[in-house]
Amino acid sequence: MRLYYEIARRSFSRHxxxxxxxxxxxxxxxxxxxxxxxxxxxxxGEESTVSGWSQQDALAxxxxxxxxxxxxxxxxxxxxxxxxxxxxxxxxxxxxFDYYGFWLARDAGRAVYHTLFRSVPTLLIGLILFQFxxxxxxxxxxxFLGSLALAVWISFGMRFLANIAAFWLLDYRGxxxxxxxxxxxxxGLLVPLNFWPEWAEAVVRMxxxxxxxxxxxxxILGKATGAELAAALLFQLGWGVALMLAGRxxxxxxxxxxxxQGG
Amino acid sequence: MLARLxxxxxLYRLFVLSRLRAQLQYRGSFLxxxxxxxxxxxxxxxxxxxxxxxxxxxAGWEVGEVAFLYGIASVSFGLAEMFGAGFDVFPEMIRRxxxxxxxxxxxxxxxxxxxxxxxxxxxxxxSQGSLALGLAFAxxxxxxxPAKMLYLPAMLACGMVIYISFFVLGATLCFWTVESVExxxxxxxxxxxxxxxxxxIYHLLMQRFFxxxxxxxxVSYFPSLYLLDRPEAADWPLALxxxxxxxxxxxxxxxxxxxxxxxxxxxxxxxx
Numbered sequence: 001m002r003l004y005y006e007i008a009r010r011s012f013s014r015h016x017x018x019x020x021x022x023x024x025x026x027x028x029x030x031x032x033x034x035x036x037x038x039x040x041x042x043x044x045g046e047e048s049t050v051s052g053w054s055q056q057d058a059l060a061x062x063x064x065x066x067x068x069x070x071x072x073x074x075x076x077x078x079x080x081x082x083x084x085x086x087x088x089x090x091x092x093x094x095x096x097f098d099y100y101g102f103w104l105a106r107d108a109g110r111a112v113y114h115t116l117f118r119s120v121p122t123l124l125i126g127l128i129l130f131q132f133x134x135x136x137x138x139x140x141x142x143x144f145l146g147s148l149a150l151a152v153w154i155s156f157g158m159r160f161l162a163n164i165a166a167f168w169l170l171d172y173r174g175x176x177x178x179x180x181x182x183x184x185x186x187x188g189l190l191v192p193l194n195f196w197p198e199w200a201e202a203v204v205r206m207x208x209x210x211x212x213x214x215x216x217x218x219x220i221l222g223k224a225t226g227a228e229l230a231a232a233l234l235f236q237l238g239w240g241v242a243l244m245l246a247g248r249x250x251x252x253x254x255x256x257x258x259x260x261q262g263g
Numbered sequence: 264m265l266a267r268l269x270x271x272x273x274l275y276r277l278f279v280l281s282r283l284r285a286q287l288q289y290r291g292s293f294l295x296x297x298x299x300x301x302x303x304x305x306x307x308x309x310x311x312x313x314x315x316x317x318x319x320x321x322a323g324w325e326v327g328e329v330a331f332l333y334g335i336a337s338v339s340f341g342l343a344e345m346f347g348a349g350f351d352v353f354p355e356m357i358r359r360x361x362x363x364x365x366x367x368x369x370x371x372x373x374x375x376x377x378x379x380x381x382x383x384x385x386x387x388x389x390s391q392g393s394l395a396l397g398l399a400f401a402x403x404x405x406x407x408x409p410a411k412m413l414y415l416p417a418m419l420a421c422g423m424v425i426y427i428s429f430f431v432l433g434a435t436l437c438f439w440t441v442e443s444v445e446x447x448x449x450x451x452x453x454x455x456x457x458x459x460x461x462x463x464i465y466h467l468l469m470q471r472f473f474x475x476x477x478x479x480x481x482v483s484y485f486p487s488l489y490l491l492d493r494p495e496a497a498d499w500p501l502a503l504x505x506x507x508x509x510x511x512x513x514x515x516x517x518x519x520x521x522x523x524x525x526x527x528x529x530x531x532x533x534x535x
Contacts, residue, residue, distance in 0.1 A: 028452075031453040038464045038465045038469075042322040043317075047318075171295060178299050178302075191317075
């Protein structure tokens with residue numbers, strides 16, 4: 001366990017060095033937040049509540065969505081696929097640690113970094129500009145953090161599968177790119193799922209993507225409480241486990257297939 | 264002068280053809296990326312339709328009209344990404360000290376960077392934007408005249424020039440920072456999102472900023488007022504409304520071109 005903690009810590013520190021990129025990223029999140037805030041205000045117009053969401057809820061959704069982009073790496077991640085392409089994967093596979101655990105630990109360190117240095121400032125920008133209401137209940141924030149952690153795990157599970165496909169595909173970018181676009185729409189990032197037509201919402205709510213943005217936002221907005229909250233967290237946990245099992249299974253198939261050409 | 268221009272165009276054609284040949288070497292990969300981009304961006308557009316399905320209209324604009332804004336912004340940006348890709352690879356050239364070589368060749372640095380790359384796969388975004396435009400025609404059914412039919416492609420070209428000018432300005436900053444400057448993404452990618460919706464939904468300060476400083480409002484909003492016969496068009500003299508996008512594109516292109524020249528003069532090599 002100590003080893004994985006150290007891996008996560010180093011991954012966290014490594015990200016600390018990219019200061020200029022962090023500022024540029026914040027500017028982008030802030031700008032998109034601004035545009036999307038006015039988009040939703042424009043759609044609401046005189047209406048105060050639509051599909052059970054008040055204007056305040058919609059604004060909070062916009063800024064939480066922008067804040068979650070980086071911890072969940074909604075816009076794609078190719079790091080693991082690149083090691084397969086370069087062949088470095090062989091040295092990682094032969095090291096005395098669990099390969100899946102190694103990448104998960106790295107991703108956890110990265111996610112903590114992104115939460116502290118991208119999510120928190122993005123939310124602050126939104127709050128300063130629009131003063132939307134935030135939950136005051138510490139328990140709800142606790143539930144939100146748990147939901148966020150599970151969301152990162154689901155996101156990692158899907159990215160791991162998309163990246164590991166590089167063992168079979170010549171072009172490593174395809175699956176990760178497809179995942180990125182699916183993330184944007186199906187996670188509820190672009191349009192909250194409760195604004196979808198009911199039949200579509202019912203389908204998309206069952207997919208792992210719903211566990212990325214929609215559920216954590218539902219949790220912090222207080223749309224899921226009591227038994228619903230427990231069900232939402234269990235849903236995330238279920239997908240986390242399922243994706244991990246799938247990831248390990250596919251990894252096993254890949255490892256059996258790898259032929260080292262020597263170096 | 265004219266002979267020189269013809270010579271430049273000839274050279275540009277050769278460069279582009281060689282880039283095309285290179286990109287089509289990996290046909291499967293090229294097709295996959297293009298198709299994924301197309302469907303991916305379609306998902307983004309679908310999000311807009313879902314919102315309209317729920318809310319009905321956006322500040323007095325109907326779904327077809329917003330699809331029109333969206334389509335113009337998307338096609339213009341796709342064209343800019345296709346033709347202006349050279350400025351995208353430029354930061355890497357600076358970092359590696361390859362720009363020294365550019366300065367030694369008997370053509371302007373600007374021309375060489377512009378012709379350094381051509382990204383055919385951007386056809387993915389262009390066709391997605393065209394689809395949005397097609398749907399806009401079907402839904403909003405604007406009245407068409409020959410003048411409007413000429414005006415639409417001219418507006419797409421203006422939009423492309425505006426976006427490429429942003430790319431050039433972003434690349435110009437690299438003369439000072441050496442690193443690629445990601446902040447420019449705010450006005451290119453962010454700008455496309457901004458230009459996809461009607462201007463009046465934004466805060467007044469944003470409206471002014473993106474009209475008078477960063478002329479994004481001329482990419483889609485002002486041309487659409489005329490093309491769609493929106494009631495807001497009556498607020499402006501027709502000639503001003505119709506000609507302003509040309510002026511905006513010319514202005515920002517000039518700014519970008521002058522800034523670029525200053526940058527080239529300022530250039531210090533990173534060595535090799």
